[in-house]
Every structure is written in structure tokens, then in C-alpha cells.
Amino acid sequence: MVDEAEKEAAARPSLDEVRAWLAEVPDPEIPVLSVLDLGIVRDLAWDGDTLVVALTPTYTACPATSVIALDIEAALAAHGIRAIRIERRLSPPWTTEWITPEGREKLRAYGIAPPLAGVGVERLARLSGKAGGVVCPHCGSNETEMISAFGSTPCKAAFRCRACGEPFDYFKCH
Amino acid sequence: MTSTLTVTRLELPPSPEARLAAYALALGDDALILGQRLSEWIGHTPVLEEDIAIANTALDLIGRAKLWLELAGSLGEEKRSADELAFLRDAWDFRNLLLVELPNGDYGRTLLREFLFDAFEVERLAALARSPEPRLAEIAAKAEREARYHVARTGDLVIRLGDGTEESHARMQNALEDLWPYVGEMFLTDELDAALSGAGLAPDPAALRPAWERRVGEVLEAATLTAPSSTFTHRGGRRGVHTEHLGHLLAEMQFLQRAYPGGTW
Numbered sequence: 120m121v122d123e124a125e126k127e128a129a130a131r132p133s134l135d136e137v138r139a140w141l142a143e144v145p146d147p148e149i150p151v152l153s154v155l156d157l158g159i160v161r162d163l164a165w166d167g168d169t170l171v172v173a174l175t176p177t178y179t180a181c182p183a184t185s186v187i188a189l190d191i192e193a194a195l196a197a198h199g200i201r202a203i204r205i206e207r208r209l210s211p212p213w214t215t216e217w218i219t220p221e222g223r224e225k226l227r228a229y230g231i232a233p234p235l236a237g238v239g240v241e242r243l244a245r246l247s248g249k250a251g252g253v254v255c256p257h258c259g260s261n262e263t264e265m266i267s268a269f270g271s272t273p274c275k276a277a278f279r280c281r282a283c284g285e286p287f288d289y290f291k292c293h
Numbered sequence: 294m295t296s297t298l299t300v301t302r303l304e305l306p307p308s309p310e311a312r313l314a315a316y317a318l319a320l321g322d323d324a325l326i327l328g329q330r331l332s333e334w335i336g337h338t339p340v341l342e343e344d345i346a347i348a349n350t351a352l353d354l355i356g357r358a359k360l361w362l363e364l365a366g367s368l369g370e371e372k373r374s375a376d377e378l379a380f381l382r383d384a385w386d387f388r389n390l391l392l393v394e395l396p397n398g399d400y401g402r403t404l405l406r407e408f409l410f411d412a413f414e415v416e417r418l419a420a421l422a423r424s425p426e427p428r429l430a431e432i433a434a435k436a437e438r439e440a441r442y443h444v445a446r447t448g449d450l451v452i453r454l455g456d457g458t459e460e461s462h463a464r465m466q467n468a469l470e471d472l473w474p475y476v477g478e479m480f481l482t483d484e485l486d487a488a489l490s491g492a493g494l495a496p497d498p499a500a501l502r503p504a505w506e507r508r509v510g511e512v513l514e515a516a517t518l519t520a521p522s523s524t525f526t527h528r529g530g531r532r533g534v535h536t537e538h539l540g541h542l543l544a545e546m547q548f549l550q551r552a553y554p555g556g557t558w
Contacts, residue, residue, distance in 0.1 A: 176435075213435075269350070
């Protein structure tokens with residue numbers, strides 16, 4: 120006899136499939152990154168036939184958070200998942216260390232310098248032009264300097280390269 | 294829908310949940326009112342980079358306020374949304390420090406006020422992040438990182454302006470003298486603080502002062518600014534006794550919900 124729960128489980132897409140679909144959902148502010156690259160999807164689970172997605176915000180007020188939740192619902196609905204519950208998870212707080220290695224590479228290719236692990240804003244300014252400092256995503260020079268502690272979104276700072284003269288965004292270490 | 298939401302608290306709330314709500318409300322109000330003040334600069338700052346920076350800082354603060362107010366509104370019998378708490382209370386029901394409601398003044402004064410608060414906020418959030426009460430700790434841990442970024446920026450700019458031109462130095466010194474009588478309120482321990490710190494859930498504000506003085510002292514010294522020696526402090530924000538400035542701020546911040554009650558996006 121086939122158990123009802125087993126039948127239900129057989130009809131549900133696997134979590135690996137769901138993960139593959141989420142890998143196609145872009146961050147609305149930095150569309151080269153998927154929500155998985157960003158490391159903000161903290162957990163996936165089935166609760167009966169409802170898919171529970173635990174999301175963590177990058178910044179407390181990141182305006183993209185609600186758009187991301189909508190985008191995830193829309194993408195999963197397109198794959199036939201109708202019952203979705205998105206839960207906000209604050210703890211542990213998001214850190215840029217959760218950005219995947221692929222995500223960091225995508226950032227660099229997009230023209231955003233990826234975060235330097237463990238470098239707070241004070242040390243960042245002192246690292247200007249030195250080895251171990253922020254590397255220009257355009258020309259690869261580390262002759263860079265911070266223009267402003269904040270850039271076009273809460274997660275970025277504004278930099279300029281003294282070698283190639285180009286301004287660029289740096290994804291702040293958080 | 295009622296036009297005003299009253300939460301006036303004059304005595305220590307009896308239950309642990311009500312105390313937590315009152316405490317979260319004060320944390321939320323500090324962030325909300327400072328965030329609103331900073332947002333007044335958007336489109337008016339001296340340089341584009343600062344416009345972006347202050348807008349992002351205001352956004353962080355309003356995000357922080359939303360988390361605290363959601364917590365405050367979720368406790369107790371009558372549930373209230375963060376929006377209801379932000380937009381439907383009158384001045385006497387706000388619990389923010391007087392320091393954060395003062396008008397901005399010039400840009401240097403705005404940065405100095407934020408710095409004096411940021412230096413307190415990082416210590417308060419760091420202590421709260423270690424609270425055994427998970428609802429306080431998880432928000433504090435999240436907000437602490439942002440607050441550290443804020444204090445690094447405002448400290449840097451206070452140094453640049455204090456140790457800048459004769460004009461900027463004079464303005465910063467004047468601002469410091471005007472703001473100083475408001476800093477002591479941050480470290481006053483009221484009954485609620487005493488109850489929560491006694492229970493090990495939140496820091497005693499007075500205990501945060503040495504770390505604040507260290508950080509502020511270093512920045513002021515580098516900025517060639519001299520802190521006044523007076524220890525007099527205005528007080529009242531935590532009891533809902535505010536300066537006249539808060540009402541004007543609320544008139545602007547709450548206009549839409551007052552004119553179109555219940556309006557949503």
C-alpha cells in the first residue's frame with residue numbers, strides 16, 4: 120500500500136531541483152548574482168506540500184529584500200510550486216563571507232570589486248594603494264582609493280582606480 | 294481606525310513581555326527619529342557622495358527601527374504594526390533620546406550629532422547582541438555591523454571638519470558645545486533599564502559610558518575639538534517629555550497617514 124505521505128512526497132520537486140531554479144533568480148540590484156550566489160537563502164524545506172524558504176536580509180533595510188521574496192515566489196510558481204512560505208531569518212546575521220566563490224567572480228566580471236574578507240571600513244582606507252587592498256575590477260591594479268564609504272546601494276562603497284582612472288563600486292565586507 | 298495610538302507609559306510595566314516591548318520601542322524610536330532627521334538632507338548635502346552616504350545611513354536606521362518596532366508591536370495583547378507605531382503615535386508616546394530629535398543645523402553639526410549617538414549605539418548593540426533574550430540579540434547582532442560602519446564614517450568626518458579650516462573648526466566646536474548637554478541622557482538608567490539589566494537581559498546604560506568616552510575622546514582629540522566640562526544633561530525623552538522639535542518632525546513624517554488614514558502603497 121502506498122502511503123499518502125509518500126505519494127505527496129513523490130509529487131513534490133526535490134530540494135535540489137528547487138535549488139537549481141533558485142540559481143536562476145537574480146538579485147534585483149546586482150543582476151549578475153543569483154539569490155544563491157549572495158548566500159541569502161538559508162534553508163529550504165517542505166512542510167507538507169508547502170515549500171518553506173528561509174531568507175536572510177543583507178542589510179536591515181535593503182529595499183531589495185521584498186522584491187527578492189516576490190521574485191522567488193514568481194520563479195517557483197513558474198515551475199508549478201504554488202504553496203510557498205517565505206520566512207525571514209535574522210540570525211545568524213548575513214555576512215559577505217556567504218557570497219559563493221562563483222558569486223565573487225561574477226561580481227568582479229561585472230565591475231564590482233568583491234569584498235576583502237575581514238577588512239572593516241577603517242582598515243580599508245589605510246589599505247589604499249597597498250598590497251592586500253582593493254583591486255580595481257577593470258585593470259587589476261591595487262592603486263585604488265576610497266571616494267566614499269557608501270556607494271549606489273547600502274552594500275557598496277565608491278572607489279576610484281589611480282592606474283586606469285575608472286571609478287568602481289566595492290562590495291563592502293559585512 | 295483611531296487617529297492616535299496611545300502607549301503612554303509612566304510606570305514600570307509589570308510583565309516581562311511588556312518590559313521587553315517598552316524597551317524595544319525606545320530602541321526603535323531612537324533609530325526612527327535619527328533616520329528621519331538624516332533623511333531631511335537628501336538632495337541638499339554639500340557633495341553627491343555625502344548625499345548617497347547619508348541616504349544610506351538613514352535607510353539603515355529606518356530598517357533598524359522597523360525591526361525594533363515590529364518586535365515592540367508584536368508583544369502584548371493589542372498587536373500593532375511597525376507602521377502604526379511610527380505614524381500614529383503623538384510626541385508624548387515617543388521614547389527616543391532628545392539628542393536625536395534636535396534639528397540638524399549645518400552639515401557638520403548633523404554629522405557630529407550622529408557620531409555622538411553612533412558611538413553610544415555600537416556599545417549598546419554590542420551588549421544587546423550578547424543578551425540571553427534571543428529577540429533582542431538577533432536584531433542587535435544584525436544592526437551592530439551597520440552601526441560600526443556608521444561610527445567609522447562619522448568619526449572620520451568629525452576629524453576632517455574639526456581639524457579642517459578655521460571656519461569648519463569653529464562651527465564644529467560650537468556644535469559640540471550645543472549638543473553636549475544632551476549626551477548625558479544616553480547614560481541615564483531608568484526603572485526599565487534597571488529592571489532589564491538586573492535580569493541580565495540588557496546593558497545598564499551607565500555602564501556603556503567608559504567605552505563611549507574612550508572613542509569620543511580619541512576622535513575629538515584628533516579633531517582638535519574640546520568637550521565642555523559641564524555634566525549637566527537635559528532629560529525626558531524616555532518618559533515622553535520632548536523638545537518642541539519632535540512635534541514638527543512628526544508633522545512632516547506622519548502627514549500622509551494623518552491625511553489619508555490607512556493609506557497603503
